[in-house]
Amino acid sequence: xxxxxxxxxxxxxxxxxxxxxxxxxxxxxxxxxxxxxxxxxxxxxxxxxxxxxxxxxxxxxxxxxxxxxxxxxxxxxxxxxxxxxxxxxxxxxxxxxxxxxxxxxxxxxxxxxxxxxxxxxxxxxxxxx
Amino acid sequence: xxxxxxxxxxxxxxxxxxxxxxxxxxxxxxxxxxxxxxxxxxxxxxxxxxxxxxxxxxxxxxxxxxxxxxxxxxxxxxxxxxxxxxxxxxxxxxxxxxxxxxxxxxxxxxxxxxxxxxxxxxxxxxxxxxxxxxxxxxxxxxxxxxxxxxxxxxxxxxxxxxxxxxxxxxxxxxxxxxxxxxxxxxxxxxxxxxxxxxxxxxxxxxxxxxxxxxxxxxxxxxxxxxxxxxxxxxxxxxxxxxxxxxxxxxxxxxxxxxxxxxxxxxxxxxxxxxxxxxxxxxxxxxxxxxxxxxxxxxxxxxxxxxxxxxxxxxxxxxxxxxxxxxxxxxxxxxxxxxxxxxxxxxxxxxxxxxxxxxxxxxxxxxxxxxxxxxxxxxxxxxxxxxxxxxxxxxxxxxxxxxxxxxxxxxxxxxxxxxxxxxxxxxxxxxxxxxxxxxxxxxxxxxxxxxxxxxxxxxxxxxxxxxxxxxxxxxxxxxxxxxxxxxxxxxxxxxxxxxxxxxxxxxxxxxxxxxxxxxxxxxxxx
Numbered sequence: 001x002x003x004x005x006x007x008x009x010x011x012x013x014x015x016x017x018x019x020x021x022x023x024x025x026x027x028x029x030x031x032x033x034x035x036x037x038x039x040x041x042x043x044x045x046x047x048x049x050x051x052x053x054x055x056x057x058x059x060x061x062x063x064x065x066x067x068x069x070x071x072x073x074x075x076x077x078x079x080x081x082x083x084x085x086x087x088x089x090x091x092x093x094x095x096x097x098x099x100x101x102x103x104x105x106x107x108x109x110x111x112x113x114x115x116x117x118x119x120x121x122x123x124x125x126x127x128x129x
Numbered sequence: 130x131x132x133x134x135x136x137x138x139x140x141x142x143x144x145x146x147x148x149x150x151x152x153x154x155x156x157x158x159x160x161x162x163x164x165x166x167x168x169x170x171x172x173x174x175x176x177x178x179x180x181x182x183x184x185x186x187x188x189x190x191x192x193x194x195x196x197x198x199x200x201x202x203x204x205x206x207x208x209x210x211x212x213x214x215x216x217x218x219x220x221x222x223x224x225x226x227x228x229x230x231x232x233x234x235x236x237x238x239x240x241x242x243x244x245x246x247x248x249x250x251x252x253x254x255x256x257x258x259x260x261x262x263x264x265x266x267x268x269x270x271x272x273x274x275x276x277x278x279x280x281x282x283x284x285x286x287x288x289x290x291x292x293x294x295x296x297x298x299x300x301x302x303x304x305x306x307x308x309x310x311x312x313x314x315x316x317x318x319x320x321x322x323x324x325x326x327x328x329x330x331x332x333x334x335x336x337x338x339x340x341x342x343x344x345x346x347x348x349x350x351x352x353x354x355x356x357x358x359x360x361x362x363x364x365x366x367x368x369x370x371x372x373x374x375x376x377x378x379x380x381x382x383x384x385x386x387x388x389x390x391x392x393x394x395x396x397x398x399x400x401x402x403x404x405x406x407x408x409x410x411x412x413x414x415x416x417x418x419x420x421x422x423x424x425x426x427x428x429x430x431x432x433x434x435x436x437x438x439x440x441x442x443x444x445x446x447x448x449x450x451x452x453x454x455x456x457x458x459x460x461x462x463x464x465x466x467x468x469x470x471x472x473x474x475x476x477x478x479x480x481x482x483x484x485x486x487x488x489x490x491x492x493x494x495x496x497x498x499x500x501x502x503x504x505x506x507x508x509x510x511x512x513x514x515x516x517x518x519x520x521x522x523x524x525x526x527x528x529x530x531x532x533x534x535x536x537x538x539x540x541x542x543x544x545x546x547x548x549x550x551x552x553x554x555x556x557x558x559x560x561x562x563x564x565x566x567x568x569x570x571x572x573x574x575x576x577x578x579x580x581x582x583x584x585x586x587x588x589x590x591x592x593x594x595x596x597x598x599x600x601x602x603x604x605x606x607x608x609x610x611x612x613x614x615x616x617x618x619x620x621x622x623x624x625x626x627x628x629x630x631x632x633x634x635x636x637x638x639x640x641x642x643x644x645x646x647x648x649x650x651x652x653x654x
Contacts, residue, residue, distance in 0.1 A: 031625065034635070035627045035631050063373070066366045066368075067362075069355035069362075070366065082346075082353060084353045086354060086355045087207075087341070087353065097403060101399075101400055109393070119635075
């Protein structure tokens with residue numbers, strides 16, 4: 001049951017190998033129709049606006065740790081008791097990850113509604129066209 | 130440390146639990162989908178625990194604690210603990226949900242959802258096998274040595290019994306058994322670690338700052354400072370790059386996202402994994418330094434070269450032989466569970482990708498596929514046992530570093546570009562994966578981990594060079610092949626990017642059926 005709902009790869013590969021262009025073109029139109037719905041465009045814009053800065057931020061924040069720790073001595077000194085700044089920066093990665101994780105999760109759970117909306121818009125579009 | 134009745138009883142108890150789970154799972158392991166992805170019916174928190182279990186291998190629990198106890202911030206320990214968590218942000222933000230929406234059983238399925246030629250699937254399967262087997266040999270070699278030390282049985286017997294047990298789990302219980310063994314083991318491991326942390330902190334006023342102060346007093350401030358020096362620092366940057374990117378290309382982690390029903394559950398399982406893994410990794414400095422202070426660095430270094438027995442030794446100091454036996458048995462269960470997940474990933478690449486889709490053109494019946502999957506699981510288990518027996522003296526770090534570096538260099542660029550680059554072509558995908566595999570394996574072979582002081586490449590970890598080469602291979606393969614993505618899709622060699630774009634972001638897999646159902650629902654209303 002579950003596997004039927006999943007993408008049936010071998011089936012589609014078979015169709016495309018035999019070159020039934022009619023079905024392929026029809027499918028392409030349907031994918032385009034979803035891609036062109038206002039809800040899908042809105043979804044992708046929101047995703048991009050969050051994901052691009054978020055990924056750049058966490059990669060830079062994380063890679064700064066080995067770069068600053070190795071090439072400079074700014075993290076060598078004690079910060080809290082004997083705990084060095086290197087440890088403070090290393091431990092700071094944990095709340096950073098948890099916060100970013102939840103910022104994403106909260107947004108993404110809301111974005112799920114846009115996916116349903118895109119489906120409805122695409123089918124409405126098809127019945128009117 | 131030698132075997133006594135308690136140790137053996139606890140070991141036998143844990144093995145009996147895992148066999149019980151397998152017997153239970155074997156009754157519902159009936160189809161190919163059950164075997165590879167537990168029928169896709171695993172819940173978010175369950176999968177989160179299983180991912181955490183898969184990730185917290187022997188090298189995390191034993192290796193990180195040991196490295197921190199001996200080398201403090203200057204070794205691999207702290208970076209592995211921190212990077213091991215941060216890497217899941219890449220998995221959560223960019224990879225988990227699109228993969229769930231596109232894939233079925235294996236990593237190659239994801240690439241094949243865009244590129245239909247057999248070449249892409251074959252190279253992706255090859256890369257899966259290389260990464261999984263490297264990772265597995267590392268685990269088995271480590272396991273064999275640890276069990277030899279802990280309960281005194283011979284290395285060969287230890288490796289063969291682990292291999293035998295994992296073949297039973299997988300051939301009979303499939304992914305369902307592997308997932309539940311992973312969940313039980315994760316809970317045991319977390320409990321063992323938490324008890325240890327409380328017992329360590331109890332001796333330092335329940336204040337980590339006091340513990341750090343004692344480290345500075347008794348061992349010296351250098352134990353809390355990072356290493357410096359140009360080459361060494363470059364090597365750590367490279368190491369961290371492999372770590373932070375690599376997880377998104379580890380096949381045995383990626384297939385976990387196929388065991389859940391939809392993208393939303395994939396998202397929640399990644400969140401669970403991030404919390405569990407984070408809380409465990411956060412405590413490892415306490416265990417590592419606790420071992421350094423309470424066991425003593427000399428005692429740790431004498432027991433095993435890399436400090437791999439620091440955590441079990443600490444357990445003995447804290448809770449006597451019963452706690453030692455419990456921690457050792459949990460370490461054993463950890464290794465068993467992790468290698469089982471690796472065998473599923475590697476055997477899926479053989480049976481599903483090579484046998485069914487390349488040799489049989491995707492036409493093997495469900496029964497044939499299921500049998501092929503179980504047979505190859507046994508073959509992969511036997512193969513890795515043989516390799517692990519031959520590699521007894523190999524450096525475990527080299528193997529695990531190689532696995533992460535190949536994953537980061539060969540798999541991550543091609544997965545990301547398949548999802549996000551419109552112009553990506555078949556030639557680009559194949560060139561990128563081949564470049565990633567060759568450069569990462571090649572640079573490790575001529576690097577300091579293998580050649581020592583005479584190394585031609587000055588770093589032990591190749592990622593700093595091989596990851597950019599992997600991306601470059603994808604790019605050059607695409608622009609130089611002379612075939613455009615649009616032309617390929619007209620010839621039926623890849624689907625249109627719009628399809629991948631919509632599918633990976635929405636989870637719609639059959640567009641016509643989807644639209645028809647939606648339209649039918651609307652007309653009913």
